[in-house]
Amino acid sequence: MVTPTSTTHTTPVEEIEGDLHDGRGRIGTIAGIRWPYFLLLIVVLIVAGYLGALPDEMVSGFAITMLLGGFLWWLGSIIPVIRDYGAPTVFCVVLPAVLAGLNLLPDALVEVATNFTSGYGFINFYISALIAGSILGMPRKLLISAGARYGVPLLGMVVTVLASIGGLSALVGRGFFDGIFFIAAPIIGGGVGAGAVPMSEMYAGQMGVDSGEALSQIIPAVIIGNICTIIIAGVYNGLGKNGRQLFQGFNGEGNLLRVAGDGTNYTMPERSIGARFNVLIVGIIFAATLYTLGQVIGHFVPAIHPYAWTILAAAFIKIFGLLPQTYEDAASGWFSFVAAAWTPALLVGISFAYIDLSSVLALISDPMYLVLVLCTVIIAAIAAGVLGHLVKMYFIESSICVGLGMTDMGGTGDVAVLSAANRFELMPFMQISSRLGGAMVLLILSFLLPFV
Numbered sequence: 458m459v460t461p462t463s464t465t466h467t468t469p470v471e472e473i474e475g476d477l478h479d480g481r482g483r484i485g486t487i488a489g490i491r492w493p494y495f496l497l498l499i500v501v502l503i504v505a506g507y508l509g510a511l512p513d514e515m516v517s518g519f520a521i522t523m524l525l526g527g528f529l530w531w532l533g534s535i536i537p538v539i540r541d542y543g544a545p546t547v548f549c550v551v552l553p554a555v556l557a558g559l560n561l562l563p564d565a566l567v568e569v570a571t572n573f574t575s576g577y578g579f580i581n582f583y584i585s586a587l588i589a590g591s592i593l594g595m596p597r598k599l600l601i602s603a604g605a606r607y608g609v610p611l612l613g614m615v616v617t618v619l620a621s622i623g624g625l626s627a628l629v630g631r632g633f634f635d636g637i638f639f640i641a642a643p644i645i646g647g648g649v650g651a652g653a654v655p656m657s658e659m660y661a662g663q664m665g666v667d668s669g670e671a672l673s674q675i676i677p678a679v680i681i682g683n684i685c686t687i688i689i690a691g692v693y694n695g696l697g698k699n700g701r702q703l704f705q706g707f708n709g710e711g712n713l714l715r716v717a718g719d720g721t722n723y724t725m726p727e728r729s730i731g732a733r734f735n736v737l738i739v740g741i742i743f744a745a746t747l748y749t750l751g752q753v754i755g756h757f758v759p760a761i762h763p764y765a766w767t768i769l770a771a772a773f774i775k776i777f778g779l780l781p782q783t784y785e786d787a788a789s790g791w792f793s794f795v796a797a798a799w800t801p802a803l804l805v806g807i808s809f810a811y812i813d814l815s816s817v818l819a820l821i822s823d824p825m826y827l828v829l830v831l832c833t834v835i836i837a838a839i840a841a842g843v844l845g846h847l848v849k850m851y852f853i854e855s856s857i858c859v860g861l862g863m864t865d866m867g868g869t870g871d872v873a874v875l876s877a878a879n880r881f882e883l884m885p886f887m888q889i890s891s892r893l894g895g896a897m898v899l900l901i902l903s904f905l906l907p908f909v
Contacts, residue, residue: 526805558814583799640678
């Protein structure tokens, strides 16, 4: 008797969700849409752009950035090898600026995407969700305990990198603060959306420079640093093969702590991608209000950027338990939705609005610039490993979680680094570094900027 084989059927909604959140991408669908329909949507946008029939409004901005972002993210996700080196993020950040610089897109399309990102505040919309959701969604015990043992290599690495690269930059004639603000800080700042973008806005407000010009100088360091980070992770994987120990406490084979326990108190909850509509409504209300609170405090204490005050306010609320768990979960759910739906769109908008192709090419053609970027990643990795070892962590794991976790490009960089290092069990710790570490860098910059 033959037992019939069971077949699992997915609903159309489940199919779309699978396509949206499949990090590898699928050949037949782009951003959850089957490719014939997707191409038709792209054609409509391009025709509207050339005819001058593309209204300069939020609706058009969402359409342009989400469709182009979805395509570039998909393209970077299906190409073997380079997809493991942050290709989706790099494609979204670099290619729109290249297409615009070569005049391969309608001017109206570029103008609408630029206005949508900078003029209509889409960046602040994204960042407000990120700050509120990432901090309020973090377990309270994790937020408090992470400041003890984990804080030693985290804070020590940040200070070491900023001071070292600032000194090296001054030594080669680029300037102490130039090395800190435009090389070291962007690389260890938590990626593009959570690091480079708010940094450029902070620089614009405090240093009197154009935010687009600042971001054009920041982005190359982030991208090149991410590549260096992944290569070092692969080296660590080779050095730690088969449990090899170069010295006592060198290799934990995926375990971070050299004490009893497996570190489960540090476990991050999985990010939800299916929050109900009423939960999202509550989440956006709290995220927007927290952002406004940061603006209010910043009005009275303008020396520190409002983003930093928003971060501090969210941490204060979380540590002292001032909100019910349901509201914290709502803020986290809203951030999850925003990150899943609009990260590629944000990166595309950033590329159109802020990336100056000529400035980027000038930077990456400077050998000393590349040397400083490489030194930033190497110093971060070594400092994190040594300081982690001093507080009973394994050298490789501390170097990966803190050093490489801070110098990669955020979420996609975390995946690429852990894939190269063959240590996916460290993902919760990488998230701590990206979230708390990136916020710490922004806070430090807020205090340093008034002295420039």
